[in-house]
Amino acid sequence: MRRLLIWAVIIGLLAGAVPATQAHPIDPTGYQVQLDFEALRQGTVGLVRVSGFSVAGARMRFLNRLIAFYPRGDAWYGLVAVNMEQNPNTYPLEVFVWFEDGRRQTWTHEVTVLDGEFIRQDVTLASNLGYLLEPEIDRAERARLMGIFSQVTPIHYWDGPFIKPTPGEFTSPFGAWRLYNESLWGRHTGIDMRGAMGTPMQATAAGRVVLAERMDVRGNYVLLDHGWGIYSGYAHLSEIHVTRGQVVRQGQVLGISGNTGRSSGPHIHWEMAVNGEWVDPSQFLEVSPP
């Protein structure tokens, strides 16, 4: 699994760079852009950090999406997420930085998207779940979730590293191509974890409950907004223990595992989205956003 703990430091180009002998010790338009990745796999997320004296804000464009930056400590942070179906290739990342005096700078970089090396799985659903193989049911549920993900909350709810929702081991990876009952192809939007019926499902990080209800594909479902465009979802629950609008702390029990929705047996499905793209949740266990 890709993930660099050490920043790959790239110094931003300075407009009218100040000569070393210049009397002023600090260039007011000096800034740094730092990436925590060298390349991004399909279905993963990367962190971009902008810092510098008098930086007043930043925004970036990647794969036709405009992405906000948020202040934290002495820097600004933004998250680039790559769709699991994005063609492996090299794409421009443009970072727009503005300064307290109103000046602006644009920093560009080529980002390579690598193949996610996703596996293929066959899934057999009970015959009474046949209606869940209608492509329209998938489409409608996806459209509803994408509508929610397009709302980006600037509040930073989480505090510290994200955690696994249950201790169970992973049984099915993110992004798998799935063929249901030899008729409907789908993609696995999260990861599955071993969990007998009745296992408590905990919040991976603090957040606000934006969905707590029965859905077609996901069954009983809880969706948390962690802020900065980061969401986590917990599917196929037998019971839901939170309500919409509630703010939950990390580790709080959101519900109890089950077998509701498009599920072929009791298990735990945990999924995460960043800036409107499904991303591999296991990445958040290795490095959490600041």
Ligand SMILES: [Zn+2]
């Ligand atoms: Zn799953």
